[in-house]
Amino acid sequence: MPPDPPDSEQLVLAFLAEAGDEFVSGEAISDKLGLTRAAVWKHVEALRAHGYRVEAVPARGYRLAAVPDRLTALELRPLLDTHDLGQVLHSYEELGSTNDRARELAEEGAAHGEVVIAETQTAGRGRRGRAWISPPHRNLYFSAVLRPELPPSRAAELTLVASLAVCDALRSAGVAAGIKWPNDVLAGGRKIAGILTELAAEPEKVDWVVIGVGVNVNARAEDFPEELRGEATSVAIERGLPAPRALLAAACLGRLEAWLDAHAERGFAPIRDAWRERSVTLGREVLVRTDGRELAGRAEDIDDLGALLVRTPERVERILAGDVQLLRPR
Known part of the structure; x- marks a missing residue:
């Protein structure tokens, strides 16, 4: 299409x-x-x-x-103030996965900023192959094709850029959101949004990056599987009233482009500072599952490449990837 x-x-x-x-x-x-x-x-x-x-x-x-609660170019374009993101929009009633479609488009030569958005996903994915629950006409499911001038070693920074953008968009919608390392956005201690980053790269240069975003907007408790109802939330649950999805989609794309521009112009330092301010991980006791092992300690900081630094009784561990469980409040 x-x-x-x-x-x-x-x-x-x-x-x-x-x-x-x-x-x-x-x-x-x-x-x-x-x-x-x-x-x-x-x-x-x-x-x-x-x-x-x-x-x-x-x-x-x-x-x-x-206006109708839909997510096509007709609804979104009048709301966008971006120069690249979403200016080419591929909208679908149903997809297996917006990330899969965006990857196909990237391989076919899609330009920087092209966005795939769907009303529902039949095979939505989160990190580590987990399913992303995607009820129709309630939430946001979109993926952006990026072509950054970055070496592969710095590509992981873009996940933190995206989490910042989504957190800021949710805050602008009246939700007290914060970021759990590396890419989950929480509200009231429960997950409200997630980011999935995939890429193709040559030894010295990233070819393309696909940033997939899922935001629970107007999902009700009964839209989540029973085992997730204590762990997931939505904008509507947090605010007590539904939110206009097109406005939130435009806010996400606008914030994402602004933070991408800051990253391209000034490097990771401003991203790191802003991420620290919005983090619900730093300063907390955490349990990290990574590389087939578990370690417990205090999340102290992220380094200049976005890795999580966890102080254990023995040493400071540098975590590049893994699942983080927050153990107790600050």
Whole structure:
């Protein structure tokens, strides 16, 4: 399926969205967009057919009264303020995995910033091959193709960049989110989002990176398997009311691009500082499962490549990958 192209219908929607609660005359829309009044009316009718509620009042014009809870270019493009991320958007009602589709596109030559988004995944994946529960029309499931100028040894930094972006987007939505090393975002001690990073690289250069993001937005407790209900949460559960998914998707992409730009321009130092501020891991007693062994200690810091430093009774261990369990509060 080709990416959704921008068209006049999207431009009319963007114009109405920008006006907020104000009415906009058909004449103003036609003058601004270079359309006939008949074409404006046709696009308004098409938007209504897509589920948008557009009010029309004689002598006042049109007003966007309500938008459908969908995640296509029609909903997302008017909300994006990015220069690359999401400007080419591949939207699907259903996919096995957005990461798998993004990897295919990357191998086919997809440009930096192309995004795959789906309403549901039949084979969503988390880290270490775990399933990612993906009920339809409730959450966010998207993957971004990146082509960073990085050596493979620094690719892991991008996972921390992505966790920062998602944490910030959730905070902007009113959720008290924090990051558990390396890539889980928690709220109230329960998982609300996760990041899956995959890449292809040559010895000296990363070819492409796919950043997959899953955010529980409007999932209810009953949407999670019973064994996960004490470990998982959502924006709606935390806030007590549902959240507009398109707005949160746009916020995630905007924050991700901003942090990627900071990383490209200034290196890992600002990422490390910001990650420390949002961490719910540092300063905690942790149990780490890595390389077939377990170790317990205090999570002290992350180093200049993003590895977790855990002080055990014997020494400071440098953890490159593994599962971290938080043992007790600060």
